[in-house]
Amino acid sequence: MKKHRGKPVVPITDANIDSYSEEHTTPESDEIVHLMKSSDAQLQYIDMLSGRLVGQLLKILIQISGAKRILEIGTFTGYSAIMMAEALPEDGEVVTLEMNLKYQEIAQKHFNESEVGSKISLIKGNAQQTIDELEGKFDLVYLDGDKLRYHFYFEKVLPKLKKGGLIIADNVLWDGTVLNPEDQKAKAIADFNKFVSEDDRVEQVLLPIRDGVNVIRKL
Numbered sequence: 001m002k003k004h005r006g007k008p009v010v011p012i013t014d015a016n017i018d019s020y021s022e023e024h025t026t027p028e029s030d031e032i033v034h035l036m037k038s039s040d041a042q043l044q045y046i047d048m049l050s051g052r053l054v055g056q057l058l059k060i061l062i063q064i065s066g067a068k069r070i071l072e073i074g075t076f077t078g079y080s081a082i083m084m085a086e087a088l089p090e091d092g093e094v095v096t097l098e099m100n101l102k103y104q105e106i107a108q109k110h111f112n113e114s115e116v117g118s119k120i121s122l123i124k125g126n127a128q129q130t131i132d133e134l135e136g137k138f139d140l141v142y143l144d145g146d147k148l149r150y151h152f153y154f155e156k157v158l159p160k161l162k163k164g165g166l167i168i169a170d171n172v173l174w175d176g177t178v179l180n181p182e183d184q185k186a187k188a189i190a191d192f193n194k195f196v197s198e199d200d201r202v203e204q205v206l207l208p209i210r211d212g213v214n215v216i217r218k219l
């Protein structure tokens, strides 16, 4: 991995604990390792990739919840979409939304080459609009793009989520800046976390894994 989003990294957990946790977490498949190398070769930054801890957490949540239909907001180069598709049964589906043309092209190539690519549908365009075109219910939503609008997507996806379904929101600690939010993204994410914690339509656990993962369950 090359760099972090161009801003200082505030470690949430001890770096040695992070490394130890990664070393003792199931490694990515060969296909995902190839995707990481291919993404790294084509892009300046690939730190937007969800990474092993979050990827493997998603896989386990999919398997234990029996999720079959998944919505992802924020595809990037396809890391989490392929990880999630690997955890799905043969008739499972990941619908993933991405607006950046370059990322769409790289992700689609990865999906075309993937053994689980037939389970993945990439919807191109701004998720703020494309989300309204989606039909049917989802079992799990992975919220990982357009950080300023997590609350907007939460309201959009809640009616599309089955009772007992999960919304997994990544980067909810935003490098720890939610404690004392100063910039727009930190404020938006802190407001989102507060809103969710007070919303009686859901229950949730905010896990301090990597950059923070909020596991939210629709009641």
Ligand SMILES: C[S@@+](CC[C@H](N)C(=O)[O-])C[C@H]1O[C@@H](n2cnc3c(N)ncnc32)[C@H](O)[C@@H]1O
Binding pocket: 048, 049, 050, 051, 073, 074, 075, 076, 077, 078, 079, 080, 081, 097, 098, 099, 100, 103, 125, 126, 127, 128, 144, 145, 146, 147
């Ligand atoms: C953190 S990255 C996603 C990483 C990906 N889930 C993974 O694990 O590799 C966020 C992505 O959301 C996309 N994005 C941001 N705002 C968006 C929007 N309004 N509509 C669609 N995609 C958006 C960005 O272009 C970026 O690729």
